[in-house]
Amino acid sequence: MSDLLSTVVSAGTFEGNQELRSRSELTAKEVMREVGAVLRMSEADVALLAEVEADPGEDQTMIINMGPQHPSTHGVLRLMLELKGETVLRCKPIIGYLHTGMEKTGESLTFMQGGTNVTRMDYASPLNNELVFSMATEKLLGIDGDIPERAVWMRMLLSEMNRMSSHLLFMASNGMDIGAVSMMLYGWREREEVLRFFQKVTGLRMNHNFIRPGGVAADLPAGWRDDVLEILEMLGPRLDEYDTLMTGQPIWRERLQGVGVITRDEAIALGATGPILRSTGLAWDLRRDMPYLNYKDVDFDVVVGSYGDAFDRYAIRLAEIRESMRIVRQILDKMPGGDYRIQNKKVTPPPRARIDESMEALIHHFKIFTEGFKVPEGEVYVAIESPRGEIGCYIASDGSATPYRMHVRAPSFVNVQALPHMMRGGLVADAVAVISSVDPVLGEVDR
Amino acid sequence: MTTDVLHDCVLGQSHGQSVLFVPKDRYIATLRKLIDDSYTMCVDLTAVDFLTHPGRTLPEAIAQERFEIVVNLLSMRDRTRLRLRIQVSEADASIDSAFDLYPGTEAMEREVFDMFGITFNGHPDLTRILMPEDWDGHPLRKDYSQGRIPVQFKGSAS
Numbered sequence: 087m088s089d090l091l092s093t094v095v096s097a098g099t100f101e102g103n104q105e106l107r108s109r110s111e112l113t114a115k116e117v118m119r120e121v122g123a124v125l126r127m128s129e130a131d132v133a134l135l136a137e138v139e140a141d142p143g144e145d146q147t148m149i150i151n152m153g154p155q156h157p158s159t160h161g162v163l164r165l166m167l168e169l170k171g172e173t174v175l176r177c178k179p180i181i182g183y184l185h186t187g188m189e190k191t192g193e194s195l196t197f198m199q200g201g202t203n204v205t206r207m208d209y210a211s212p213l214n215n216e217l218v219f220s221m222a223t224e225k226l227l228g229i230d231g232d233i234p235e236r237a238v239w240m241r242m243l244l245s246e247m248n249r250m251s252s253h254l255l256f257m258a259s260n261g262m263d264i265g266a267v268s269m270m271l272y273g274w275r276e277r278e279e280v281l282r283f284f285q286k287v288t289g290l291r292m293n294h295n296f297i298r299p300g301g302v303a304a305d306l307p308a309g310w311r312d313d314v315l316e317i318l319e320m321l322g323p324r325l326d327e328y329d330t331l332m333t334g335q336p337i338w339r340e341r342l343q344g345v346g347v348i349t350r351d352e353a354i355a356l357g358a359t360g361p362i363l364r365s366t367g368l369a370w371d372l373r374r375d376m377p378y379l380n381y382k383d384v385d386f387d388v389v390v391g392s393y394g395d396a397f398d399r400y401a402i403r404l405a406e407i408r409e410s411m412r413i414v415r416q417i418l419d420k421m422p423g424g425d426y427r428i429q430n431k432k433v434t435p436p437p438r439a440r441i442d443e444s445m446e447a448l449i450h451h452f453k454i455f456t457e458g459f460k461v462p463e464g465e466v467y468v469a470i471e472s473p474r475g476e477i478g479c480y481i482a483s484d485g486s487a488t489p490y491r492m493h494v495r496a497p498s499f500v501n502v503q504a505l506p507h508m509m510r511g512g513l514v515a516d517a518v519a520v521i522s523s524v525d526p527v528l529g530e531v532d533r
Numbered sequence: 534m535t536t537d538v539l540h541d542c543v544l545g546q547s548h549g550q551s552v553l554f555v556p557k558d559r560y561i562a563t564l565r566k567l568i569d570d571s572y573t574m575c576v577d578l579t580a581v582d583f584l585t586h587p588g589r590t591l592p593e594a595i596a597q598e599r600f601e602i603v604v605n606l607l608s609m610r611d612r613t614r615l616r617l618r619i620q621v622s623e624a625d626a627s628i629d630s631a632f633d634l635y636p637g638t639e640a641m642e643r644e645v646f647d648m649f650g651i652t653f654n655g656h657p658d659l660t661r662i663l664m665p666e667d668w669d670g671h672p673l674r675k676d677y678s679q680g681r682i683p684v685q686f687k688g689s690a691s
Contacts, residue, residue: 104660115632115657119639182663189648190672194679225548354574354609357637368609375612463590466548467605467616469576478577480603484586491673495577495605503640532663 106149106166106178120168120176122507142170152517154183160259160521161528165505167517174517177509179502184532192492196458197223200489201295204479207494208530209292210255213248213284214472215494216297217241221378222468222479223299226461227433234425235380237301242379243314243417244287244297245470246410250321251280252473253403253410256525257328260400263522264341266332276324283313300434301427311418318411325407333401342397346508346520349394356504360475360497361406362524365391365398372471384416396523403525406473433459458487467495474498474525496533498526540566543592552616554595560619561629568634572606572615575635579603580621580645584675599623600651604631621651630656648673 109117153164162183168176192203204219205212224230258273281291286307288296296303332338348358350366363370371388373381389405391398427434435454436447463485469478475497484490501524508520537544540563543554555563581601583589591597598620606615621628630653631638642653643662650671653659661668670677 104662104666113657119636119657182661182665185663187672190679228548355636357575357635359576370609375609376614464547465552465581465603466550467577467603467614469614476576478605480577480579480605482581484589490583490586491581493577493579493603495579499640499644500637503637 104180104182106168106176108144108149110144117176120178120506122177122510146170147175152514154180160526163502163521163526163528163531165509165517165521167509167514169514172513172515174509174512174514177506177517179505181499181502181528181531184528186533188533189491189493192489194488196487197299197461197489198454198458200492201298202293204492204494205293205295206529207496207533208472208474208477208498208527210527211248211252211473212293213244213297214470214477216295217245218468218470218472218477218479218494219481219492220297220299221470222466222481223461225466225468226464226481226483227299228462229300229428229430229433232428232430233301234428235422236424237426237428238379239417239421240302240306240426241297242381242384243414243421244284244302245379246413246417247280247283247314247317249410249473250407250414251277251284253407254280256403256473260522260525261332263518264338266338269328269331272324272328272331276321279317279320283310283317286310286313298427300430301425303427305426314414314418318414321407321411325404328404333404339397342400342519342523343395344393345396345512345516346399346523347393347395348504348508352507353394353504356507357500358475358504360471360473360501361399361402362475362501362504364389364402366394367392372469372476376469378468378470380420383420384413386413396519399523399525403473460485460487461489469495472497474527474530475501494530494533496530498524498528498530499533502526502531543594545592547616550614550616552618554592555617555619557619557621557628560617561631561634563617564631564634567606567615571608571610574607574609575604575631575638576607576614577603577605578631578638578641578645580649580651580673582649582673582675595620600626600649602628602645602651626650627652627654629654632656647671650674 147168147170149166149168151164151166154162164180166178166180167174188203188207192200195203200219201216204215208215254273254277258270261269261273284294285291287310288294348366350368353363353366367390369388369390374388386409389402389409391402435451440447441451461483463483465482467478467480469476477497478495480493481489482491505524509517539553542563545552545554581603582599583601584599589597600621602619602621604617619628628651630642640662642656643659645651646653646659647661647663648671660666
């Protein structure tokens with residue numbers, strides 16, 4: 087070990103191993119963090135919890151790696167677990183295997199190009215990433231109130247469809263992790279229908295770069311209404327099938343109920359948002375509590391759980407697909423006509439037809455796509471509710487055409503940090519269920 | 534920039550959002566007071582390196598430094614957000630850790646340490662989180678070059 091250390095030191099700066107070390111090398115604070123201690127309890131409270139026993143000595147425990155190439159870690163999440171027999175005592179998520187410096191890249195892309203970058207972060211709900219980036223840019227430009235109604239409703243439609251596809255992907259991966267492999271096929275099958283709709287609207291199944299500062303890239307194609315209705319009609323009965331297959335099934339319930347429990351105060355302290363926070367019974371949904379777009383004009387329920395366990399998180403996501411379907415139906419009724427992007431020459435390129443007849447339009451088009459548009463100096467933080475929780479975008483601008491600093495507050499990044507707490511005292515087999523119930527997207531965790 | 538005062542700190546507005554400029558030495562004490570004001574959730578903690586953007590707009594009372602720690606707090610009771618901006622100098626690139634008050638900031642502070650090289654006093658495990666542990670430098674600093682991979686096009690003169 088000391089040999090290894092010295093070679094690492096000579097290779098460059100050395101700032102400590104990113105690994106779960108043995109308890110003898112740690113400070114008390116770090117151990118507390120790794121056993122998932124979040125809140126301080128009074129001595130009296132601790133005494134009440136009679137089953138809490140002191141952790142065994144190091145000779146009785148074992149530290150193992152789970153990942154980064156474990157099939158149930160959703161990509162390249164590595165967990166180091168300290169085990170006593172089959173019981174998890176400590177856990178430390180080790181991330182960064184998918185880090186590609188997207189925030190640094192974002193500093194050299196114009197606000198026009200930035201969408202292509204952020205859309206690759208949470209690749210299971212790309213449209214929400216684009217939405218939050220566009221909203222932050224619009225706020226800096228001061229045009230956030232001038233976005234045409236049709237663009238706003240289109241954004242809502244796409245955001246909700248994306249929530250459906252993301253939660254369907256969760257249904258698939260959760261089923262696969264728990265052992266209901268047939269569920270994996272069903273989840274992917276239904277998600278594919280939604281992606282097909284995205285392909286028709288945006289041209290791509292994923293990484294759309296469709297929601298842009300100022301509106302959206304194109305109008306909805308002919309026949310979009312029928313496509314959406316088809317999906318809604320198909321999905322309703324399929325979700326009922328999921329209920330039959332999983333929700334009421336004793337094996338499924340046994341596997342998930344009481345696993346990975348987290349309380350409301352702990353979730354708030356850890357900053358966990360989305361279905362994790364709602365599973366503890368706190369009805370907090372940015373769509374309702376701090377409305378953006380036109381969410382105040384649609385009617386939907388915020389689904390909450392009561393136990394804060396993996397089953398609640400599963401049930402919440404299933405119910406949220408139904409709520410999204412409800413919202414989409416209302417959007418179908420309310421979709422207005424008109425422009426799909428702001429008619430502000432500063433941010434919107436001239437239409438294709440104008441380029442053929444006007445030299446100025448051609449120059450303008452060229453300038454917007456090569457140099458981008460300048461955004462006034464300032465800084466702004468905008469947050470929306472993505473399928474995984476609060477996704478936020480912090481942009482500091484220095485008045486040029488590229489963001490001076492672009493930071494994305496990724497819900498998965500924060501939610502993954504709640505894992506040590508949810509794992510503590512559970513079995514290794516349950517660890518898989520817990521990771522799955524957090525539904526992390528590693529592209530977003532590592533950015 | 535119109536300003537106000539909250540807990541003896543300058544309270545500004547940025548595009549309709551409240552921004553509190555907290556001196557570094559009163560950072561933790563102010564957080565304690567803000568928790569009592571129901572800002573119970575720390576949503577985000579990040580930093581900005583203003584090396585190549587001197588003379589940014591700040592309230593008059595605030596002396597600008599190279600780094601700025603940006604903390605986003607959320608009050609679920611009042612449904613409001615508050616952003617803290619703390620100036621951190623290049624010579625003393627360190628600040629107290631908010632881990633004791635908001636355990637969720639543990640990973641975010643590690644990310645800021647990794648990307649900007651700002652140390653957090655009292656942090657339980659201040660190691661790199663996204664970059665490899667033997668990495669040189671802190672990538673999101675403005676004096677850290679982005680790097681390029683040379684592309685050779687087929688058939689072009691080398």
